[in-house]
Amino acid sequence: MDKMDQDLLAALTRDGRASLSDLAALLGVSRATVRTRIDKMQARGDIAGFTVLTKADLAQAAVRGLMMLAISGPGAERVRRRLVGLIAVQAVHSTNGKWDLIVELGTETLEELDRVLFDIRRMEGVETSETSLLLTTQTGARRR
The missing domain is CATH 1.10.10.10 (Winged helix-like DNA-binding domain superfamily/Winged helix DNA-binding domain)
Incomplete structure (x- = not known):
């Protein structure tokens, strides 16, 4: 690709x-x-299909978290592509500093989040991770 x-x-x-x-x-x-x-x-098989997002799909998940990932070697793009294909992944951000990627996650239960975290940690190229649960969120005024 x-x-x-x-x-x-x-x-x-x-x-x-x-x-x-x-x-x-x-x-x-x-x-x-x-x-x-x-x-x-x-x-x-790079594109497996197309889908429709409903209003309910865009609603905030009950359990949300941020997972910071350190990627070994040149595999960040490969890991990013795999991440965006996971249903629980709401966004993937590349960044500088200690972490290579920051992943926004959303699931309905803690058990489901635990399974997603486990699967991500097992991905080839993921060296280490740190995850924080989001407890509350406040948003600022949107710029136009």
């Missing part, structure tokens, strides 16, 4: 209903190129 495929996959992850024209404009390529690349990613 090259950089264009990764950019296309990221765009589709953000908006799975984006038109070929919009994706082509975003990536600076033709609609035919976008269509061909999507077809190839589906054939390889």
Whole structure:
């Protein structure tokens, strides 16, 4: 998977209903190129399907946490791709400093969160992790 495929996959992850024209404009390529690349990613299994998010899907999970990950070697991008495919993962942030990735998690139970944490820790390339549960959240005014 090259950089264009990764950019296309990221765009589709953000908006799975984006038109070929919009994706082509975003990536600076033709609609035919976008269509061909999507077809190839589906054939390889990089894209397993498309889904719909409902209003309920966007509601806050009962149990939320932040998992900070240190990745060994050059595997951060591979780990990030695996993480964004997990249902409990709400966002993956790359960062500088001690941690390579910060993962926002949301589950309905502590037991479910525990299983997700275990699965993430077992991923190839994950060297160490630290997880904090989110107890309360306050948001500031949104900028326009």
